[in-house]
Amino acid sequence: MNSWLRGMITVLILAHLWGCSEPTTEHQQARQMQAADMDTAAVKFSITPAxxxxxHPIFIQLTLPTEWQPQPSQLVAITMYMGSLPVIWQADDDTAxxxxxxxxxxxxAESEMEWQLRVPxxxxxxQELLFFPLVTYLSDVTE
Structure with a gap:
């Protein structure tokens, strides 16, 4: 096998392994708070569909004390590396x-994929930083 072909095979194997690896931990500048640490009356997080x-579209609603404002956020893949998605929040017109x-x-390829929503x-x-778990399912049928 010539060296060019051997090199291409090595690159493909490394790219595959890198794509399936766990995401690296990021250094967080802001104080971190898990959703469980919050007063449940102060913060509510809901996902539709369940x-x-x-x-498929995923609708997320976040209820916060009126003096708090979510900043541009990220949805980060946890189960396997799939990068992150930007999340922009819109204020509800009717409810502060x-x-x-x-x-x-x-x-x-995973039947259940874990994500983490990071909300500054x-x-x-x-500045505070909230984390919310999110799981997506390949099928909407429970087993």
Whole structure:
């Protein structure tokens, strides 16, 4: 086998392994808060549909204290490396403190794909960072 072909095979194998690897941990500048650490009356997070599927719209609603504002956020793939998606929040016209967004994720080979929504917040105390789990399912049928 010539060296060019051997080199191409090596590159393809490395690209495949890199694409399936766990994402690297990012250094977080802001104070981090898990959703479980929040007062449940102060922060509410909901996803519609309850079993979101890849390549279908996912509606997310976030209810925060009125003096908090979500900043541009990221949806990061956890199960396998698929990069991250930008998330932009829109304020609800009728209810103060309610924000929403609609997004779609790509399909992968996993029947269940774990994601993490990272939401930077501007609060009176400064910058905060919330994390919310999200799981997408290849099928909307529970087993």
């Amino acid at each position: 079993r979101p599927q890849p390549e 403190g309610v924000w929403h967004t609609t997004l779609q994720v790509g399909a992968c 917040l501007q609060t009176p105390q400064g």
